[in-house]
Amino acid sequence: MRTRLKANLVWAGLMIFGFILIDGLEFAGIINTFIENMLVTIGINVILAIGLNLIIGFSGQFSLGHAGFMAIGAYATGIITPTITTIGGFYLSMFIGVIIAIIAALIVGIPTLRLRGDYLAIATMGAAEIIRLLINNLKITNGAAGIFNIPALASWATVYVIMCITTIMTVNFIHSRSGRAIMAIREDEIAAEAMGLNTTRWKLAAFVFGAATAAVGGSLHAAYIQTIAPSDFNIMASIAILIIVVLGGVGSITGTFVAAIVLGALDTILQNFGTLRMIIYSLALILIMIFKPAGLLGTWELSFKRFNRQEVADHE
Amino acid sequence: MSSPLLTATQLVKNFGGLNAISNVSVHFDQNELIGLIGPNGAGKTTLFNLLTGVTPVSAGTISLYTDHGVKTVNGQTPAQVAQAGVSRTFQNIRLFKELTVLDNVRIAMTNHYHEGFISSLLRTPKFYRTETAMTVAAEKLIAIFDLSAVADQPAKNLPYGVQRRLEIVRALATKPKLLFLDEPAAGMNPEETADLTRLIRQIQQDFHITVVLIEHDMSLVMTVVERLYVLEHGALLAEGTPREIQQNPAVIKAYLGGDA
């Protein structure tokens, strides 16, 4: 009980500290628009990748369609906020995006989650492409041109706070009965079923939750970047999120943070290299995978409870 | 005499053209300890798989006597069969390897503790209450089977014999009425087997459940069970008390070859 409270306080402190730090640096002018852009991209990527890590790393279902759900959130905001140009309108659009993403995830997940491994990956990829192609051809989404001049209703602070909330929710999911159930299914589906777990239902829970967070990420993306087009949500976008997850370590939320930050920083640094940028990026990717096959952090998690427990053990 | 728990009549299972199980009828009563023996490939595990819903039956009915009346369980998913009160272990240990002993047990309790999805995301007091109750119950069960010292270890780190024991604990955590043990003594030395024998007996009595075990080790089976089924080539060869089975000519022939 005491350790839990203490750990939670440490986490809360860390989050507040991060906020104040960024705020201070922004005030001091050290963070310019360029860096703020990078930080926001990192934040949105964290939201997207954490949801995907829940699906891939914890429930063991290989989804390659994350960008499809992100697109739903982005377009909900892109379509609604130009009409309701208030903060309330933004959150309403985010909420609607999440609801539509949940419905879409149910439609996609109920039939396809029976598939295994790479078959599921290819089916979810197909589903995401179908979502994108629908958006590409509908009138309300303005087709292939996309939507411009979306009101700027999300600041870096919005992204930061929502990133923290998403992370807390996801970690809570993992450290609960639901989280244990999905990990059991990942470890051994037959044994999990024999223990009375309705495997489809639990897999679906993780998949739908991941899709909902993707929609949140998409909504923030639309409100911050202010321009969206269907091509932003293609297979390569899903792969970009997958790369963050695998690079950080499949099954490590801390790793997802680290990878999102590393890749975000790398991307910013490589801006100066022009066309060489993507070559260096791809080489870095190959080399990291060869030398760190389990990702940067493997399955390691930063935990303050563990430190406390260690302290207790040391005192005894 | 005693009330029935599960009856299976005229079970048939064909894999392609192969008759894995043909017309097998068995019945298990409440609080019984039953053995299922037979030579390799006799269809023992297949019968377990049919009874637990892992493989669908080709023909026949399986009825389970629950608190809410008789339930036909063939055609149901393994999860539904498990929720109806049937649990099992596996011949080639199927633990959740990367997860801790405590989590392995808590996972089996999933259906008995409803903390609510939203309340677990928001960490409401209800979540903490349920979570604590669940953990306490799991730790109690773990303590009964002397696993407290390794409760925080991933299952994969445990020695083979302990893994088998954990599988039994995990199966018990689902609160079954009927427990199937698939070769629990496989790979154990005589001493470990003797311990296990005592343990199985104790489980059956303390938890008031019916235990059915598949076993190759005849000494274990004969000393511990009340009643035996003998399978050969997918068909029922004999049924009876250990004494009856030991004297059954057909069984002797099947086990020891023609010259017995």
Added chain:
Amino acid sequence: MQTIGQQLINGLSLGSIYALLALGYTMVYGIIKLINFAHGDIYMLGAFWGYYVINVLHFSFIAAMLSAMLFCALVGVIIEYCAYRPLRHSPRITALITAIGVSFLLENGMSYLFTANTRSFPQVIKTVTYHLGSLQISNVQLLILGTACGLMLLLELIIKKTTMGKAMRAVAVDPTAAQLVGINLNHTISFTFALGSAMAGAAGVLIGLYYNSIDPLMGMTPGIKAFVAAVIGGIGSVPGASLGGFIIGILETAVQAIGLSAYKDAVVYLVLIVILLVMPAGIFGKNVKEKV
């Protein structure tokens, strides 16, 4: 009727390109369970090789295609050796990300070295259109169909009749057991990459001739479609990959013909999902159930 026949001809030509590409995916997946994301880019390399040898060295079509196959086979083997072999015992998702990395590297490397411009492929063979009643078929289409079918037959023969083919099938079923009976795993895997990449190289030259335009990113979409074709046919199955390729090719042209070209990819993916739901391992795939 006439349009159906015409669309069938167009669909088969396009489908044979997908089929040639799908073969590479299916063989590599069958043997090391890797979705070789860079496979589409090897096809792009094949097209560029053809472009250069025809333009600069004035190769004939046959010489260009054969040399492209050889070149791509070599590239495939090198990629496997450098990028995938070190990861053979790593989680499969790691190898997949590496394959994506290789794909990015090939695409961007080519853009960097030769610019990202689209260029027109030299027409070494003068297009002649034949009229069969009301149907039109060009000599290029015939060439594509003929070459593709010939290569598929050749491949089937290699896999079924040669020692190396036998080794490939053995490794696909059980690599450990294959090694125990004296099969050299590394050689077999290299050979598989060589074969698959050679097919992609041939497809690259053929598509250059057919569509008359090539660019460094040309491999991306056909690559993914060809993988979809391999999955539809039953990944790991050579006849399945050919069938899957033709299905996708015909489907695409058919959807285009009825005026829904904006949705042609969506229809392909929808068919993919439906086929997987009905046959979880594709048309010719074996659905292996886990033993309890």
